[in-house]
Every structure is written in C-alpha cells, then in structure tokens.
Amino acid sequence: MKAIKNIGYFLTFLGFAFFIGSVFTGTHKVTTATYENWIQSKNIKSEYFINHTQKAIVDQQMSTWELSQIILDQAKASNQYQKSQPKTDWSKIIHLKWSKTSKDFIYPLARASVIGWYKQHPTLWFLITFGFAILGGLMIFIPNYKLLGPAGIKNNGIFQHSATNKGIIGFITAFFFMAFYVLLYFFPNYIINPILSVNGINQFLSGNDAGQWFLYGVMYCSVMTVFAVRMFIKYRHNSYQLLRTTVVLFFQIAFGFLIPEILVAFNKPWFDFKNAWPLNYTFFFDYNINNLLNSGHLGIFMLVWGIALTVIIVPIMVYFYGKRWYCSWVCGCGGLAETLGDPYRQLSDKSLFSWKVERWLIHGVLVFATLMTALTLYVYFAHIESWKVIAFGISAYDVQTWYGFFIGSIFSGVIGTGFYPIMGNRVWCRFGCPLAAYMGFVQRFKSKFRITTNGGQCISCGNCSTYCEQGIDVRAYAQKGQNIVRSSCVGCGICSAVCPRGVLKLENGSDTGISRTQVNDILLGNDMDLLSMTKKNS
Amino acid sequence: MKHVVIIGNGIAGVTAARHIRKKSDYHITIISSETKYFFSRTALMYVFMGHMKFEHTQPYENWFWKKNRIELVQAYVQKIDTTLKKLVLNNNTTITFDDLIIATGSTPNKFGWPGQNLKGVMGMYSKQDLDEINRYAKDCKRAVIVGGGLIGFEMAEMFASKNIPVTFLVRETSFWNKVLPAQESEMINKHIKEHHIDLRLNTNLIEILSDEHGRAKAIVTDKGETISCNLVGLTAGVSPNISFLKNSDIKTDKGVLVNRNLETNIPNIYAIGDCAEQQSVIGERRPIEAVWYTGRIMGETVARTICGIPTKYSPGHWFNSAKFFDIEYQTYGWITALPKENEARFYWEHKDGKKCLHFNFDKISRKFIGINTLGIRLRHQLFDRWLTEEKSIEYVLEHLKDANFDPEFYKQYEEEIITKFNSENGTTLTAKKKSWKRIFA
Ligand SMILES: Cc1cc2nc3c(=O)[nH]c(=O)nc-3n(C[C@H](O)[C@H](O)[C@H](O)COP(=O)(O)OP(=O)(O)OC[C@H]3O[C@@H](n4cnc5c(N)ncnc54)[C@H](O)[C@@H]3O)c2cc1C
Ligand code: SF4
Ligand code: SF4
Numbered sequence: 006m007k008a009i010k011n012i013g014y015f016l017t018f019l020g021f022a023f024f025i026g027s028v029f030t031g032t033h034k035v036t037t038a039t040y041e042n043w044i045q046s047k048n049i050k051s052e053y054f055i056n057h058t059q060k061a062i063v064d065q066q067m068s069t070w071e072l073s074q075i076i077l078d079q080a081k082a083s084n085q086y087q088k089s090q091p092k093t094d095w096s097k098i099i100h101l102k103w104s105k106t107s108k109d110f111i112y113p114l115a116r117a118s119v120i121g122w123y124k125q126h127p128t129l130w131f132l133i134t135f136g137f138a139i140l141g142g143l144m145i146f147i148p149n150y151k152l153l154g155p156a157g158i159k160n161n162g163i164f165q166h167s168a169t170n171k172g173i174i175g176f177i178t179a180f181f182f183m184a185f186y187v188l189l190y191f192f193p194n195y196i197i198n199p200i201l202s203v204n205g206i207n208q209f210l211s212g213n214d215a216g217q218w219f220l221y222g223v224m225y226c227s228v229m230t231v232f233a234v235r236m237f238i239k240y241r242h243n244s245y246q247l248l249r250t251t252v253v254l255f256f257q258i259a260f261g262f263l264i265p266e267i268l269v270a271f272n273k274p275w276f277d278f279k280n281a282w283p284l285n286y287t288f289f290f291d292y293n294i295n296n297l298l299n300s301g302h303l304g305i306f307m308l309v310w311g312i313a314l315t316v317i318i319v320p321i322m323v324y325f326y327g328k329r330w331y332c333s334w335v336c337g338c339g340g341l342a343e344t345l346g347d348p349y350r351q352l353s354d355k356s357l358f359s360w361k362v363e364r365w366l367i368h369g370v371l372v373f374a375t376l377m378t379a380l381t382l383y384v385y386f387a388h389i390e391s392w393k394v395i396a397f398g399i400s401a402y403d404v405q406t407w408y409g410f411f412i413g414s415i416f417s418g419v420i421g422t423g424f425y426p427i428m429g430n431r432v433w434c435r436f437g438c439p440l441a442a443y444m445g446f447v448q449r450f451k452s453k454f455r456i457t458t459n460g461g462q463c464i465s466c467g468n469c470s471t472y473c474e475q476g477i478d479v480r481a482y483a484q485k486g487q488n489i490v491r492s493s494c495v496g497c498g499i500c501s502a503v504c505p506r507g508v509l510k511l512e513n514g515s516d517t518g519i520s521r522t523q524v525n526d527i528l529l530g531n532d533m534d535l536l537s538m539t540k541k542n543s
Numbered sequence: 544m545k546h547v548v549i550i551g552n553g554i555a556g557v558t559a560a561r562h563i564r565k566k567s568d569y570h571i572t573i574i575s576s577e578t579k580y581f582f583s584r585t586a587l588m589y590v591f592m593g594h595m596k597f598e599h600t601q602p603y604e605n606w607f608w609k610k611n612r613i614e615l616v617q618a619y620v621q622k623i624d625t626t627l628k629k630l631v632l633n634n635n636t637t638i639t640f641d642d643l644i645i646a647t648g649s650t651p652n653k654f655g656w657p658g659q660n661l662k663g664v665m666g667m668y669s670k671q672d673l674d675e676i677n678r679y680a681k682d683c684k685r686a687v688i689v690g691g692g693l694i695g696f697e698m699a700e701m702f703a704s705k706n707i708p709v710t711f712l713v714r715e716t717s718f719w720n721k722v723l724p725a726q727e728s729e730m731i732n733k734h735i736k737e738h739h740i741d742l743r744l745n746t747n748l749i750e751i752l753s754d755e756h757g758r759a760k761a762i763v764t765d766k767g768e769t770i771s772c773n774l775v776g777l778t779a780g781v782s783p784n785i786s787f788l789k790n791s792d793i794k795t796d797k798g799v800l801v802n803r804n805l806e807t808n809i810p811n812i813y814a815i816g817d818c819a820e821q822q823s824v825i826g827e828r829r830p831i832e833a834v835w836y837t838g839r840i841m842g843e844t845v846a847r848t849i850c851g852i853p854t855k856y857s858p859g860h861w862f863n864s865a866k867f868f869d870i871e872y873q874t875y876g877w878i879t880a881l882p883k884e885n886e887a888r889f890y891w892e893h894k895d896g897k898k899c900l901h902f903n904f905d906k907i908s909r910k911f912i913g914i915n916t917l918g919i920r921l922r923h924q925l926f927d928r929w930l931t932e933e934k935s936i937e938y939v940l941e942h943l944k945d946a947n948f949d950p951e952f953y954k955q956y957e958e959e960i961i962t963k964f965n966s967e968n969g970t971t972l973t974a975k976k977k978s979w980k981r982i983f984a
Contacts, residue, residue, distance in 0.1 A: 155737055157869025161704045165593040242869070244952040356604060459948055460923025462864050462873070464835045465554070466586035467599045480602055501950050503594075505866040507873055507920035510948050515979035526565075529923055531840040532859035533847070 006148040013144025020137030027134075027198035028188070031069040032121040035062045035114065043114045051097040054083035066120070073111050073194055077101070080110075104410055107192045108217075115194040116216065123198045127205040134202045135227060142231035149238050156242035158503050160351075160472070168426070169348050175426035183423030190414040193217035210263075211270035222262045225341065229257055232344035239347075245498045245511075249333060253340040261337045274300050276307050279335050281314045283374040284440035286408060291385050319440075320447050326513055327454025328444035329496020338433060341422065342474065343497060346430025350474035350499065353429030359476055363436050363493065370412055371442040377408045412437065431474045435493060445492030453513040454496065455521045456489035458482060460529035463508045469500035483508050486528035490521050546570045547849060548630065548640035550620050554835055555816025556646035557581045558842025559849075564611050566850040571612065572638065574630070576619035578670050580605060585835060587673050588697045591680075592704045597670075623791045625809045642811045642849050645788075645799055646842070649781035649817040649833050651694075656777075658751030662758040664775040667698050676701070676776075683707050685772040687762050689748045691718050693865050695778035699740050700868055702774075710741040710770055712748055712762075724880050724901055726890050727915055731867050733896060738868050751775055781833050783818040796820055798831050803855045805845045813848070815841035825858065827877055834863060860930040861913075862923060870897055875926035876913030878903035886912065889936070889967065891960045893918070900960060904936035911939045919956070920948035925982065937972055940964055944977040 040063050044055055058079040062072060080099045087097045099110075123130050153159045168174040188196050193216075200215050203223045207215035233254045240246035256279055265275045274296050282288040288311050297304040322330045332339045384391055384401040391402040421433025434441055448454060456479070463486070469479035475493045479500045482489045489500075489509070501509040514520050527533070547563055549556040552575035560571050586600040608615055618632040623643070630638045651666030653659050663679045665672055676698075680686075686702045688695045691713030702709045715721060718735065720728040735742045747765040754760035754773075761771040783798035794800045794808040798820030805813045816838035821830045840858050847854040864873045878901060882888050887906045892899040898918030904911050910933050914926065925946040929939055939946075943957045957974040965972055 155734075155869050160592075160594040162593040164596050243950065244954070245950040248952050457948075459920070460862070460927065461836055461839075462862065462923055464585040464864075465583040465602045466589065467583060467595060467602065468586070468589060471595050471599045484602060498950060505871065506864040507871050507948060510920070510950060512951065515983065520979075520983045527843045528839065529927055530836055530859045530862055531843055532857040533840075533844050533854050534857065 006151050009144050010148045010152070013141045013146075013148075016137045016141030017145065018141070020134050020139075020141060024134040024138070024199055024202070027123060029069065029195050031115065031119055031123075031195070031197045032066060033069065033072050033115060033118040034064065034066045034120045035072075035118040037063055039114070039117045043117065046113065047110060049099065050094075051083045051087060051099065053086045053097075054079055054099060057082070069115055069195055069197065072115055072118070073107065076111050076114070077106070080106075104191050104414075107194050108190070112194040112217075116197055116200070116214070119197050119201065121198075123201040124204075127201060131202045131205060134199070135223070139227055139231055143234060146231070146235040146238060149235070150241075153239075158505075159239070160503065163348075163351060169351070171352060171427060175349075179423055179426045182425065183419050186414075186419040186423055189217055189221055190418060196220070207266070210266045213269065219266075222266075225337070226258050226262050229254055229340055229344045232347065236344060236347060240502065243498075243502050246502060249498065250343065252334050253336075253343060256335045257337050257340045261340075273303055274307065277337075278307075278310065279314075280337070281319055281331070281440055282311065283315075283371065283378065283443065284336070284338070284438055285311070286374055286377070286413060286439075289378050289381050289385075290405060291381070291391055294385065319444060323444045323447040323454075324452050324517075325454075327452050327494070327496050327511075328441065328448045329454070329494070329498075329511070331444060332434060332441060332495035333497045338417070338421070338438065339495065342425075342430040342434060346425050346474070349425045349430045350497075351429070351471050352427065353431065353435065353474050353476040355470050355473070355476050355478050357478075360478075363476070366436045367438065367442045367445075367493075370416070370437050371439040373408060373412065374439040377404050380404055429474055429476070431476075431495070434495060435475050441493070441495075448494070449490065449492035451517055453515070453517055453521075455512065455514060456482075456494065456501070457510045457512055457514075458486055458488055459506075459508045459510065461486055461531070462506050464506055466505060468503040468505060469509060472499050472503045474499070479509065485524070487524050488521055544568065544570050545641045546572065546639065547642045547644065548638060549573045549644040549646055550630070551575055551646035551648055551816065551818075552578070552581045552615070553584065553646060553648045553816060553838065554581075555648075555838035555842045556644060558839045559644050559646065559815060559846050560613050560842075561611070562843055562846030563849055564613060566846065569642075569849075570614070572614040572616060572640075574616045574618055574620055574632070574638070576617065576633070579615055579617045580608070582670065584668070587667065587670070588701050591673060591676060591701045597673075620787055623788065623793065623812075625792050625812065628811070640811075643813070644845060644849075645785075645793075645807070645812065645814040645818060646816045646838075647784045647787075647818045650784040650786075651777060652780045652782055653777060654779060656748055656750060658753060658759065659777065661751055661753050661775075662756070663773050664751055664759050664777060666777050667694055668781065676774075679774050680705065680707065683772075683774045685710065685770070686774040686776060687712060687770055687772045688776040688778060689762075690777065690779035691715060692778060692780060693719075694781075695776065696735075696865075696867060698776040698778055699735070700738075703738055703740060707774075708739075708741070710743060710772065711735065712743050712746045712764065714745070714747055716745045718742070718744070720880055722880060723915065724878065724888070724890075726892065726899065727872075727901060727917055728880075730892070730896060730899060730917060731870070734868055734870055781817070783820065783831065785818055801856075804848055804853055805841055805856050806848075813845050815845050821856075825856070826861075828858065828861070836862065860927050862927070867917075870917050871920065872915070872917050873921055873923075874913065874915050875921065875923065876903070876911070876930050878913035878915050889964055891956075891963050893956065898956070902936060902939070909935040909937060911936045914939075922946045922948045922982070937970065941972050941975050942981065944974055945982050947977070 040059060049055060061075045080101055084098050087093055164170045200217055200220045203220050204215045207213055207219045233250050236250045260279045261277055265277055269275050287293055297308045333343055380401045392400050394400050416437045417433045424432045463483040465480055465484045467480050473479050475495055477491050477494060479489055496511055498511050501511055547569050549560055552573045556573055560573055563569060563571055580601050582600040583602060589595045590597050618634050620630050621633050622631040628640050651668050665675045685708045687710045688698050689712045699709045699711050717728040718731045749763045749765055751759050752761040759773055759775050761769050762775060763769050785795055785799055788795055798818050799807055799814035800822050801807055801814050801819050802822055805815055807814055817833040837858060841856055844854050844856045860876055862875050885905055886903055889902040901915040903913045911929060940961050947955055961972050961974050
C-alpha cells in the first residue's frame with residue numbers, strides 16, 4: 006500500500022514536471038498566411054509595425070520569449086515612430102497594457118504559429134502530463150482506504166504537516182497556484198505547450214483547437230475528479246458528503262464543461278447554465294446580450310434562464326434549502342473548494358476580526374457588481390457606446406475592465422484559489438463572491454435552513470470551528486445551545502461530520518423563525534427554576 | 544462592589560463567571576494555575592493527534608475576558624483564610640473576596656503503584672500532562688495504558704493515531720462494563736481490537752520498572768507478564784482536586800461538600816464542577832459527577848445564587864456522550880449495566896456491528912427510562928421531553944424518526960428496529976413519519 010502511494014507521488018511529480026517544464030518552451034514558426042490573418046483580426050493599421058515585424062518573425066523558427074519580445078519591441082518602436090510623425094495618426098497606435106497585451110495581442114499569434122514535438126504528439130503528450138498526474142493522484146489517495154484504518158474522521162497530523170499547516174510546502178503550493186493563475190489570465194502565450202496537451206480532446210469535442218480556457222476546464226475537471234475520489238474515501242461513512250461530492254462533480258463536468266463545449270460544437274454560444282449573475286458578472290455585458298439575442302430561440306432561452314436563475318430560482322432554493330444547494334452542491338468554485346480545497350479548510354481564520362473584514366469585503370463586492378451591471382445596462386439601453394466617458398472621465402467599459410481585473414481575475418482566481426494553502430479553501434466564496442453575499446441575505450433572514458445544535462451535548466472541543474472552511478465559529482453557537490444561522494454558511498456539512506459528540510445537524514426545518522433562531526439563557530439539561538425570582542434577603 | 548473570586552478556569556468556573564457577568568456588575572476574578580485562558584480539556588487529545596492546535600481548544604478569543612471585565616490571574620491558591628476572606632497565592636500575593644467559588648476540578652488517581660512517579664509515566668488531565676505526553680511520545684516504542692475509562696480510551700486512540708503500539712490494561716472483564724451493558728461493551732471491545740490495540744481485559748498493573756535513567760522501561764501485570772514499554776498512561780479515574788483545602792474550615796469528604804444551593808459549610812463560599820460533592824442525593828446521580836455538563840449546569844446555577852436569586856442545583860435528565868475511535872456514543876436517561884428488578888430492555892444491533900440502540904423501560908408501566916446509542920445520533924431535546932412526559936417505550940419507538948439526528952441522507956433503521964421489537968414483544972407498532980410539528984411542539 007505504501008509502495009503504491011510512493012509510486013503515485015512519483016508519477017504525479019513526473020506529470021507536473023513535464024507540464025511545468027513545457028511552460029515557456031514553446032517553439033513558433035509564423036507563416037505569411039497566419040501573420041496576415043493576425044494583422045487583420047487585430048486590426049493593425051501601422052505599416053511600420055506590419056513591415057518590421059513581418060521581417061523579424063515570418064518564416065523563422067523562434068521561442069515564445071523571442072516572439073513575444075519582438076512583437077512588444079516592434080509595437081513600442083512603432084508607437085514611437087507614429088508619435089514622432091508631424092501629425093500623429095492615433096488609429097495607428099497600438100495600445101499596450103501588461104494585463105492585456107500578452108493575452109489579447111500576442112497570444113493569438115503565438116497560439117496559431119506553434120510548432121514542435123508537443124504539437125505532433127498530442128496523445129502521448131496528454132498521457133505523460135494529465136495521464137501521469139491523474140493516475141498518480143489516484144494512486145496516492147486510493148491506498149488511504151486501507152492505510153487510514155476503519156471508516157471515520159481521520160484528521161490525524163493535519164496541523165503537524167507542512168502542506169496543511171502553512172509550512173514551507175504550503176507556501177510553495179500557494180506560489181504555484183498563483184503563478185498558474187497569473188499565466189492563465191495574463192500571459193497565456195507562455196503556456197501554449199500545456200494547452201497542446203488537451204488539443205486532442207477539444208478537437209474531439211467540438212472540432213476546435215484548444216485555448217487556455219479549455220486547458221483550464223480540463224484541469225479543473227481532472228483535479229476535481231481526483232480529489233473527489235479522495236473525498237469518497239475520506240468520508241465513506243458519511244452519505245451527505247458522498248452525495249454532495251458526487252453532485253458537485255457532476256455539475257462541474259456536465260454543466261461547467263461538457264455542455265458548453267458541445268454547444269460550441271453546434272455553433273451555439275458557450276453557456277454555463279448553472280452560473281448565476283452576479284457571480285457570472287459578464288452576463289449582462291453588451292457582447293453577451295447581443296450574442297444571445299443573435300442565437301435564435303436557444304439564445305433567448307439562455308437569456309431568460311439566466312435572469313430567472315438569479316431572480317427566481319436562486320432565492321426560492323435558498324429559502325427551502327439554504328445557500329448550500331448552490332455553494333456546495335452546484336457551483337464550480339465551490340466544487341473546487343470542496344475537493345482540491347478540502348485539505349486546507351482548517352486554515353480559515355475564525356476571529357471576530359476576520360468576520361468583520363469578511364462582511365465589508367463581500368458586501369462591497371456585491372455593491373460593486375451591482376453598480377457595474379446597472380451602468381452596463383444603462384449604457385446598453387440608452388444606446389451609449391460602452392467606451393464613451395459617462396462621468397469623471399470614466400466609461401462603462403472602464404468599470405467593467407476594473408471589475409474583471411480586480412474581482413474576476415485577481416480576487417476570484419489568483420487570490421481565491423492561490424491562497425487555499427494559506428487562508429483556507431473558501432477565500433473567494435467567503436470574502437468575495439457577490440452571489441454568495443446575495444444568497445447570504447436570504448439565508449440569514451428568510452430560510453428554513455439551519456444547523457441545529459443538539460441540546461446540551463456540546464463539549465466545546467472546537468473541532469467544528471476548526472474545520473469550518475467559512476471561518477464560522479460554530480462552537481460559539483453550539484456551546485450556548487443555539488442553532489447556527491449564518492449568512493456565510495455554505496452547508497458543506499463538515500462541522501457536523503467532525504463533531505465527536507453528534508451535536509450538529511444541517512436541516513431544513515418547517516419554519517423560518519423561532520425554531521431557527523431561539524436563544525435560551527441556559528442549556529438543555531438544566532432544570533433549575535428560572536421563574537422563582539425571590540431575592541435573597543441580605 | 545462585590546468581589547467574586549473563582550478558583551479554577553475550567554468549564555464550571557468560566558460558566559459561572561459568564562453568567563454572573565450577564566446578571567451583574569460585580570468585580571469578577573478567576574484564578575487558575577494551569578493556563579491563563581480557558582481551554583476545553585475534552586479537546587486535549589485532538590491537539591496531540593494534530594486535528595487541532597492548542598489555541599483551537601480555547602472557546603473564547605483572548606480579548607473576550609477584558610471586554611467582559613473578567614480579571615484573569617494565573618497563580619496557584621495555596622490557602623484559603625475563611626475568616627478574613629482571603630486567598631494566599633503561590634506568588635506571595637493575597638486576594639480578598641466577598642464571594643468565593645471553588646471550581647478546581649479533578650486530579651488523576653494514582654494508587655501507589657511502585658514506579659508511578661518514574662519519567663515517562665503520566666496521567667492525562669492538564670495542559671502540562673499534554674506537554675509531557677508530547678515529550679515522551681517522541682521516542683515511544685510501546686505505550687501501556689492502565690485503566691479502562693473514557694480518558695484511558697482517549698489516550699489509546701492518541702497513540703494509535705501516531706502508529707505507536709498500545710497495550711490497554713483494563714481491570715474489568717469487558718471494556719467499561721460497569722457503565723455499559725454487555726452488548727455495547729462487547730461492541731467496543733471488538734472495535735478496540737479492530738484498531739490494533741492490544742486490549743488486556745481482566746488485567747491489573749502490579750508495578751512499573753525503571754531503566755537506568757529513571758524512565759519507565761516495562762510494566763508487570765497481575766498475570767505475571769512483563770510488557771516492555773517506555774510510556775505509561777495512568778488513567779484509573781479522577782478525584783476532586785482539593786488538597787489545598789486540607790487545613791481550612793471548609794468541610795470536605797472526597798470532594799468539597801455542598802448543599803443543593805452549591806454552598807459549602809462557610810457562608811459565601813461555593814463549590815461547583817468536578818470538585819463538588821453533593822451532600823444530599825439527587826435522583827440516581829452520584830454525589831460527585833466529573834463530567835463537562837454537570838460542571839456547566841452548576842456554573843449556570845451558582846451564578847443565579849450569587850446574583851441574589853438563591854437557586855437549587857437541579858440537573859435535568861441525565862445525558863452524556865463519548866466517542867470510541869469511530870463509534871459515537873450518546874445516552875439519555877438511565878440505562879445501567881445490569882437491569883434493575885423493574886426494568887426490561889430492548890436491544891437492536893445493526894449487522895455491521897457498529898450501530899446499536901439499547902432501550903430501558905419499566906416492565907409493568909412500560910415507562911421509557913433511558914437509552915444508549917452507538918453509531919446513531921439522537922435528538923437530545925426530544926428524549927429530554929419524552930423523559931419528562933414519561934412516555935411509554937411504545938411511544939418512543941413509534942416516534943423514533945422524530946429523534947433521529949444523523950446527517951441527512953444517512954440510512955435510517957427505525958422500521959428494522961420496530962420490527963424486531965414487535966417480534967420480541969408481540970406488538971404491532973409502526974414507525975410514524977417524521978413530523979416537524981411534533982419536534983418543535
Ligand atoms: C482528557 C479528558 C477528556 C474528557 N472528556 C470528557 C467528555 O468527553 N465529556 C465529559 O462530559 N467530560 C469529559 N471530561 C471531564 C471534564 O473535562 C471535566 O469534568 C471538566 O473539565 C471539569 O471542569 P471543572 O471546571 O470542574 O474543572 P477543571 O476543568 O479541572 O478546571 C479546574 C482548574 O482549576 C485549576 N486549579 C485547581 N486547583 C487550583 C488551585 N489551588 N489554585 C489555582 N488553580 C487551581 C486547575 O489547574 C484547572 O485548570 C474529560 C476530562 C479529561 C481530562
Ligand atoms: S458552519 Fe458547518 S456547514 Fe456551514 S460552512 Fe461551516 S463547516 Fe460548513
Ligand atoms: S465539534 Fe461538537 S462538541 Fe466540539 S465544539 Fe463543535 S459542536 Fe461542540
């Protein structure tokens with residue numbers, strides 16, 4: 006068993022080593038046709054740039070670094086040249102910005118011009134990266150079935166291991182997570198070889214070449230699958246966890262990955278039916294609305310569905326089941342947090358201070374998302390071009406860009422996932438997700454969901470609080486005999502699973518009021534006479 | 544302003560302080576020698592096992608005490624001067640009080656075994672014990688646990704979690720069978736062995752042998768066997784921690800003697816928690832109950848008395864819980880190891896051998912008396928109510944679905960349980976559907 010585990014570690018390591026090793030090592034050869042296509046699609050007007058760059062790159066073999074650098078240098082030189090002209094032609098200026106240039110400008114050319122071994126051997130390349138990592142991961146986790154002993158809570162050593170207690174391994178892991186997101190969001194031109202490892206799958210699914218988001222999708226599903234297997238073994242005694250993990254995995258693979266890709270294969274818009282506004286903040290962006298409006302009946306249905314999801318389905322479901330139906334049964338972000346993130350759940354901060362920060366941040370993001378969307382819709386219906394300045398020198402496009410950059414990319418991705426090994430697995434869900442904030446209101450004030458505290462049985466041990474990924478001090482309620490009704494609870498059920506005294510039960514009661522939130526002065530088990538108010542004669 | 548001084552910052556003392564603060568403006572001081580801040584003793588094992596860090600065992604953040612104007616003093620009380628109402632601390636200071644609450648908890652029993660003070664021999668009660676265990680576990684080849692109670696069990700689980708071989712000496716013929724009926728006890732015996740613990744039933748410790756450095760190297764049992772080990776856990780029960788009261792006028796027996804208002808023989812001095820001994824019998828309860836819940840209930844109660852509303856200590860229906868490796872245990876009402884004359888029992892066990900329910904009821908009146916459950920969680924609130932309302936065993940069984948407290952989607956066994964009861968008793972009960980209305984009634 007131990008041996009299988011060690012081989013698993015080795016294989017995983019190898020898979021990741023190949024994967025990471027191939028980053029930055031792309032080889033490119035730009036043909037004239039590719040080049041011209043690119044120039045056209047990027048709408049480049051500067052002859053200076055077109056001619057110089059063509060000379061420098063077309064029909065020459067070079068690395069991604071060289072290619073990217075040449076394009077950047079030429080763009081800068083071209084801009085300088087244009088500005089040095091007696092009359093600057095602004096349409097010939099190439100706008101450069103670090104967070105956009107690589108991904109929007111350089112990446113398409115780099116992606117189209119890649120050559121080399123990775124491109125020629127897609128299957129083998131897939132097998133020695135994804136194949137090794139997935140197989141290795143399974144070999145690491147499956148032996149736990151025997152190694153951890155009989156089914157039950159086995160959190161042994163979690164706070165004594167570097168990977169799960171903010172040790173050096175934890176920080177290295179965090180670094181890799183963050184680096185991956187930075188490359189993915191801002192510099193996809195450097196991860197073209199990794200992208201090629203899943204090209205075959207994309208070809209098979211929709212006949213298209215894979216891009217960075219397809220790579221991300223495959224990684225997401227693979228990681229979730231491997232770590233779901235880990236969950237299945239770790240919580241094999243707990244039907245709630247088994248069912249929840251199965252469902253959230255299903256929703257990710259089917260709704261978050263396969264269905265959108267299949268839609269694309271049929272020339273329909275890429276659409277994730279479970280992604281509700283305001284988490285899906287681009288839903289009301291003009292290009293999305295127009296895209297849906299131009300996609301026939303299905304497009305209209307998607308538009309109506311998307312609105313109904315936010316306005317009707319989400320609040321009704323939260324009323325009956327709490328926000329857990331979404332956050333830990335359906336949502337993709339939640340799905341990753343509950344699988345890949347599970348080993349890190351204990352790192353969320355439980356202090357009152359962090360609860361204060363949480364409330365400011367998450368509600369701040371909700372306000373930001375709402376204002377941004379309101380502005381977007383305003384310019385849409387008022388037929389104002391989105392790049393037109395509206396007030397204070399700011400356009401709707403600017404606001405969208407800021408939101409996309411700070412919230413959509415940095416917060417939800419780089420920090421949200423990157424910080425798993427440091428701040429726990431729900432950094433985004435707890436501090437950032439505007440949909441969670443919205444559902445939180447419903448859950449807190451009008452829902453049947455509560456975590457019932459079992460009378461006076463709590464021994465204040467603290468397992469529940471420690472393993473609450475949302476940083477809720479569950480014990481603070483349980484030891485007072487009070488139910489846990491908190492807007493941030495995502496209903497993962499782990500507090501209930503780890504409680505050694507059977508104190509906590511997630512349930513949807515019959516009412517939304519008194520049975521949920523009643524507070525007693527003393528706990529069940531104390532029959533002292535509370536009515537006798539006779540004062541001692543002193 | 545009245546100065547209330549509490550000796551001991553365990554669950555009893557801290558609960559008292561919190562409730563006094565809620566009801567009054569008194570000056571409150573808690574003195575304790577173990578740690579500055581309150582922590583949950585019941586969680587010590589999880590710190591050793593790496594489930595938690597020590598700070599996670601502290602139910603309140605450190606700012607809590609100042610905010611609630613509860614003064615903390617870390618010192619040992621050496622003497623109580625009851626006439627001058629003065630405490631003498633080991634740091635040579637004194638503290639005067641108007642009201643005093645003694646909540647000093649317990650200390651592990653040692654029965655004068657030869658070698659009981661060697662290095663590597665320890666109890667498990669305090670934070671200091673935990674530190675000691677951590678130190679000696681590092682190079683531990685085998686650990687021997689002496690005493691088959693709940694704390695001994697926890698210790699066995701701790702070492703097993705670190706893959707340290709454990710020998711578990713239990714005086715009784717089956718684990719905890721002074722409390723658990725034979726069936727439950729046997730289920731736990733099996734589970735202990737499933738976790739590769741070397742369980743020695745019906746075995747007593749004779750002596751602990753020392754190596755040349757004064758550290759335990761082996762133990763000798765009454766079966767004449769020598770078991771080599773370099774860590775010995777002594778967990779043969781606990782007794783009230785009241786040695787510092789020896790020369791005071793406060794009346795003690797095994798514990799500090801108190802009346803139903805938790806008052807000692809000296810006015811304005813109270814005792815609560817593990818260290819208190821009831822002078823008059825309360826129902827079936829033992830005079831000293833060293834469990835978490837009673838400590839808390841006494842804390843809640845004494846706070847009212849001190850705040851001017853004399854209140855009797857009135858613990859409700861007995862309940863308790865524990866966890867044996869992977870099997871959770873809960874109990875409500877009374878179900879003793881052996882049935883009393885008027886009692887009948889009904890036992891159901893799941894075929895996996897890890898879940899069972901054991902009901903106790905009156906043969907004639909059919910009144911439900913108590914239940915043990917292993918591997919299935921039950922709703923405290925309902926059992927408490929059913930006991931108060933003196934429901935019949937039949938009523939309890941028919942409404943068992945209401946009381947199921949397992950997480951959602953767990954398999955439920957009420958039908959199976961009732962079928963077994965029907966076939967044994969010639970009844971025709973059926974399980975009623977779960978009703979929120981009844982639960983919240
Ligand atoms: C390992 C372990 C696990 C347990 N698990 C459970 C369980 O699962 N369920 C359950 O119901 N019960 C359990 N118990 C029992 C439960 O913890 C005790 O009943 C409870 O903690 C007693 O609380 P207390 O406030 O009376 O005393 P304590 O918690 O013992 O607190 C007394 C404090 O007073 C201090 N003190 C004593 N004398 C002096 C002095 N002279 N001067 C200053 N300070 C002094 C002590 O150092 C101590 O810190 C467990 C006990 C242990 C040791
Ligand atoms: S309170 Fe419990 S169910 Fe809710 S998020 Fe925390 S651990 Fe999960
Ligand atoms: S895990 Fe259970 S017993 Fe421990 S503090 Fe939480 S509710 Fe109480």
